[in-house]
Amino acid sequence: MNLRENTLAILRYQPYEKLPVVSFGYWNETVQKWADEGHITQAEADDYIKNGDNGEGDRSIMRRLGFDFNWNSCIGANVLLYPAFEKKVLEEKPDGSRIVRDSQGLICVEKPGIVSIPSEIGTSLTDREAWETEYLPRFKMAAERLPLKALGNLPPPEKRDIPIGLHLGSLIGNMRNMLGVEQLSYLYADDEDLYKEIIDTMCGLCYDCAEAILKTGAKFDYAHFWEDICFKNGPLVVPSVFEELVGPWYKKLTDLVHGYGIDIVSLDCDGCIDTLLPIWLENGVNTMFPIEVGTWNASIAPWREKHGKSLLGVGGMNKTVFSKDRAAVEAEVERLKPLIALGGYIPCPDHRIAPDAKFELVQYYCELMHKI
DSSP, X not given: OOHHHHHHHHHTTOXXXXXXXXXXXXXXXXXXXXXXXXXXXXXXXXXXXXXXXXXXXXXXXXXXXXXXXXXXXXXXXXXXXXXXXXXXXXXXXXXXXXXXXXXXXXXXXXXXXXXXXXXXXXXXOOSHHHIIIIIGGGGOOOGGGSOXXXXXXXXXXXXXXXXXXXXXXXXXXXXXXXXXXXXXXXXXXXXXXXXXXXXXXXXXXXXXHHHHHHHTTOOOSEEEEEOOOEETTEESSOHHHIIIIIHHHHHHXXXXXXXXXXXXXXXXXXXXXXXXXXXXXXXTOOEEEOOOXXXXXXXXHHHHHHHOTTOEXXXXXXXXXXXXXXXXXXXXXXXXXXXXXXXXEEEEESSSBOTTOOHHHHHHHHHHHXXX
């Protein structure tokens, strides 16, 4: 059995020969640090920084570390604003920080030397007029949105070494990226009709793009959503509103992919997702990725007890051990073993590996995982 076959067998509770050692990439600062230390070449670091997941740099770094493949091995359409806004500097501050409008119309503060997510302070999507004139025309379906070149190069399932996913886009996470968390919350109270219209427009585009891709005859091993709509204390949206307005779109999209033989549907949402989990499961999403250990110690075990074997998972490996020592890595691998034994679960470092990670400890983790 190859990596693709083993992965699908695990997520279908079928016999398998080898547990794949799965990654989800690195911060750009991490690969640059590893290049400076001589663990990887500068060319590998540059390629990863330029091309990200699944480029030649990523594949080469994974080989050096011992990872088998990146879970983000997906092909999907452009479901964002098209064309996007041109990034624009609105104001430069004396301390070197800048107020900018990004490609999705979000207004943020960028501070020099800070590489985390910029602080959002506003949005260009201020009212219905802005939506209808500046945004709605950029959410029209167009052939240019489809990844036709990638689809043309996609090998048939029987010739793949790793699983390839169909990226279905985002049903509300991209909306949060346009509005910001605060304005997303206010909009529902201020103009519920506009809130619903934006959701229906963006979700409808995701559906149309997915359907167009599937109609080309391309075959996929799983489908995948991105959301990032929770934080450490719970959802950034009201669960009842999420269930009413977004849940049906999940169902429509998962019904679509089920019709094309795709039975594994994963979803990437940061934060404490427990409150939204039942909504996703009821509407056809069955695989959680990541499973953030975080400050709230998420684990697939209590989810499995509550929701049963229909809930699958990829993630749940505490990457903070990569900054410690071999004993910490060994303890983490031992913690994962009974979770692996549950079936339907593949460990993966939660999120991208941070700059405090020691290259040799990531290698050691991969070495131990290959022995399971």
